[in-house]
């Protein structure tokens with residue numbers, strides 16, 4: 001496919017904004033963060049649609065750009081603390097936290113009267129959320145929030161953006177997934193008067209939800225020690241195409257500002273890439289995630305190497321009696337590869353190895369969710385080696401979990417021996433990142449505590 005055809009194929013059906021038009025809208029959006037002579041530009045990409053490219057050689061670690069969120073809202077994920085203000089993201093009391101104007105959104109006192117909240121509050125009141133307390137009745141105190149109605153808030157906020165900002169949203173790619181329609185239908189069921197018969201409105205909402213699902217990030221935000229995940233649209237950061245070991249790193253400064261730096265040296269004219277997955281996931285896990293959430297199959301060098309640069313992140317133990325060799329997928333570019341043992345060379349069907357991988361994943365994740373740091377260290381060091389190779393990504397994730405917990409919570413309570421285990425896990429993970437050629441990636445900055 002030539003680049004123009006590839007570009008059109010990756011854009012929403014009725015939008016074909018050129019990279020030049022998109023660049024103008026991005027400049028307006030960046031405002032004071034727009035550099036006079038930026039080291040990046042937008043252009044058609046051979047990878048997909050439009051992409052971000054280096055206008056000159058960029059050195060590893062160099063800042064590429066910073067941008068504020070165009071729109072943010074709650075992710076309202078399972079397990080999220082829903083009593084979080086949707087405007088300032090502070091933690092609200094466990095009871096009596098819904099908007100004083102009865103829009104049924106969780107909003108703190110000052111924000112409920114603010115200009116930011118006014119229009120969305122009126123929208124929600126007009127649509128009559130099913131959980132709303134009837135006029136005149138006293139709130140019971142035992143508020144119910146439907147996460148589905150909360151999740152649609154970010155899309156509703158897009159309707160209240162200024163004209164240029166709205167044009168930017170319209171110029172962004174929207175994958176047309178049937179699941180997104182479900183998201184809207186389920187949200188609509190949370191209201192008595194959702195305008196489901198207003199076709200132009202519903203068409204726009206469908207496209208906006210498509211834009212959000214194709215482009216939005218989950219950005220952590222901390223207010224007075226309360227941490228929450230925001231669903232944020234950062235258009236320039238989103239235009240970067242995906243590579244499994246990307247040459248740029250991004251992180252979010254308190255949910256509101258994306259910061260993008262070069263993870264490796266990027267030559268003039270090179271495409272600047274980011275990752276849409278966790279960098280230490282195995283080939284198959286990344287492949288399934290990208291297909292399910294972003295609707296594409298990645299074809300980067302890492303996806304085409306079944307050893308993953310010698311990291312063996314997918315490896316499992318051989319199922320042949322007496323052999324404890326490492327088994328890895330034989331073929332790349334398929335979700336159902338055969339697996340072969342590197343020692344005895346026996347070949348196993350994918351279904352068998354997938355069951356084994358699921359077993360390791362569930363066993364380790366159950367422990368992560370239920371064990372203290374001390375128990376986790378014991379489990380990782382003594383029990384996991386019996387059923388899971390130390391290179392397997394699930395075991396690496398468990399080690400990362402120990403590092404997070406030990407560095408973020410009660411850092412002072414651990415013994416020297418426990419700290420030594422944590423430091424060893426960190427060295428192991430840094431060595432894997434080095435093998436992958438990940439450079440100054442976000443994970444490296446997080447575990448070396450360069451960023452929080």
Ligand SMILES: C[S@@+](CC[C@H](N)C(=O)[O-])C[C@H]1O[C@@H](n2cnc3c(N)ncnc32)[C@H](O)[C@@H]1O
Nearest residue numbers: 048049050173214215238239240241242294296
């Ligand atoms: C956030 S958009 C990236 C910007 C997009 N290229 C554009 O023109 O607006 C994400 C979408 O870009 C495409 N994409 C990004 N990276 C890709 C890759 N490595 N291979 C194939 N498609 C990719 C996929 O369609 C994906 O759903």
